[in-house]
Amino acid sequence: MKKVCLLLLSVLVFPLVSSAQENTEPIVLLISLDGFRYDYVARFQPENLSRFIATGVAAKSMMPSFPSKTFPNHYTIATGMKPEHHGLVDNSFYDPEKDQTYGIGKKELVQDGTWYGGTPLWVLAEQNNIKAASYFFVGSEADVQGIRPSYYYAYDGGVSNLTRVTEVFKWLELPQAERPRMITLYFSDMDDVGHRYGPNNEEQLSAALERLDRELGALFEGLKSIDMTINVIVVSDHGMADIPVDNFLNLNELTRNIPGRVVNNGALAHVYLENEKDKKKVIKALEKSAMPIHVTDVDHKENYQDLMYKDRIGDILIIPDRGYYLAWGSALPRIRQNAESLGTEVLGEHGFSPAYKDMHAIFYANGPAFKTGLEIETFQNIHVYPLICKILGLPIPEDIDGKLEVLEPILK
Known part of the structure; x- marks a missing residue:
């Protein structure tokens, strides 16, 4: 793998050094490492990630949304x-x-921009x-407000990850008028291994992270050789928790009637009632269940009063207690068989309340715009958007939840 990374650098990066004109307009590369829990680097x-963090900014953790x-x-993060x-509840x-x-998994809906609210960074x-470019990021293949990234x-x-990295260098090699300055990149490695083995399988996690880190190292080293003002932000969407296989709850049985x-x-099931008048009866029946769950009546919670997309949230939410997970009855045999084939008694899952630290994600940043050697406290992921707007000189929409003042202090 090391030889592959070096070959990638020699083929893609070094031609840029001689051909690319100096460019002082800021570029932001937003990298998502799906399922990368806040404590994996420590x-x-x-x-390579450790070196990236040491000369940049790192948050103790980043709190996901629920x-x-x-x-x-x-x-x-995108809006x-x-x-x-924003509508993706x-x-x-x-x-x-x-x-x-x-x-x-419904490609035609995933690519339909009418499902998506807000104004994503690329839009x-x-x-x-x-110009914007995306090698995978949720929403980037949809025509949100009738607009997709240029690339x-x-x-x-x-x-492969290296194919994605290669394309980033190709975008940066484009003439200035065609070159994207807002780029997103996505890797799923840590989410994949975390789901299979849980977040505490040291051997499997370490091997996956070592591979990913080499690929990120090729990217980071290549970017250093390019005479452009490139700022890199590395985030994740959520953390991961161990769920014993025996703690998967049969959702069909729970909701049969x-x-x-x-x-x-x-970590969450939405119940959309045929008749609102049935709500009290249904809640009462669910609460009588012997399963370790709790039930939320959306209409009677203060946090749900000002929702723009309230109709997309179930009339009732079924939330399993910590350490448990809801699964359709037909999936339970497969879940057990998969665990047995992997030689594990636990799987990794997420979706739970951000109040649980193991759900927390990462935020690391490095580049000309950022201070160096700085560690900051945990913050909510809504605040990444206005930070990127500030770096790129974009107007910050008034209707967002994020606030520039939260992360502005990390800028030089």
């Missing part, structure tokens, strides 16, 4: 809005106005005559 000491799932949180305000949810259920950039790819998990639609599973 535990495993990856060489639910701590991939789609809601990537899009929160500066909480899920209830979960990985899967029902929209009564469209009479459709959104799901991350804001394009609206202000700054983008529809998600394909089979594309509910008069309504049940959507999503895992």
Whole structure:
């Protein structure tokens, strides 16, 4: 792998040194490491990420939005809005106005911009005559407000990390008028291994992180050789928690007699009732269950009163207690078989309240715009958006939840 990385640098980077003109206009490369828990760097000491952090800015952790799932949180980072305000309220949810259920595996809906609220960074950039590019990021393949990045790819998990890195260098090699200044890049390695083995399998996590770190090292070293003002921000969407296989709860059994639609599973299930008048009866029945869950009535919680996308959130939310996870009955045998084949009694899951530290993500930044050797306190992921707007000179939309003053102090 080391030879591959060196070859990548020699082929892609060094031609840039002689051909690229000096460019002082700031570029932001936003990298997401899906499922990278806040404590992985301290535990495993990856060489390149550690060096990147030492000469830049690192947060003790970054707090995800609820639910701590991939789609809601990537899009929160991209828009500066909480899920209830940008519309992706979960990985899967029902929209009564469209009479459709959104799901991350439904390509035609994932690419339909009418599901997405807010103004993603790449849309804001394009609206202000700054070209954007994305090698995968939630929402970037959809025509949000009728706009996509100038350069983008529809998600394909089979594309290697080095192929993605290579494309970033190709974008940076473009003539200045065509070169993107807002770039997103996405890697799923740590989420994949975390789900399979849980976040406490040292051997598996260490091996996956070592590979990823080498690939990131090739990227970081290559960027140093380019005479441009490039600022790199590394984030993740959520953390990961161990869930014993025996603690997966049968959601079909729990909701068998509910008069309504049940959507999503895992750390949160949405119940969309056929008749609002049934709410008290359904809540009472769920609360009588012997399963370790708690039930939330959305209408009677202060936090849910000002939701822009309230109709996309179930009338009732079923939330398993910490250490438990909801699964459809048909999936339970497969879950057990997979665990047995991997020789593990636990799996890794997320989606739980950000109040649980193991759900926390990462934020690292390095580049000409940032101070060096700085560690900051935990903050919410809604604040990344206005920071990037500031670096690129973009107007900050008034309707976002993030505040520039939270992260502005990390800038030089």
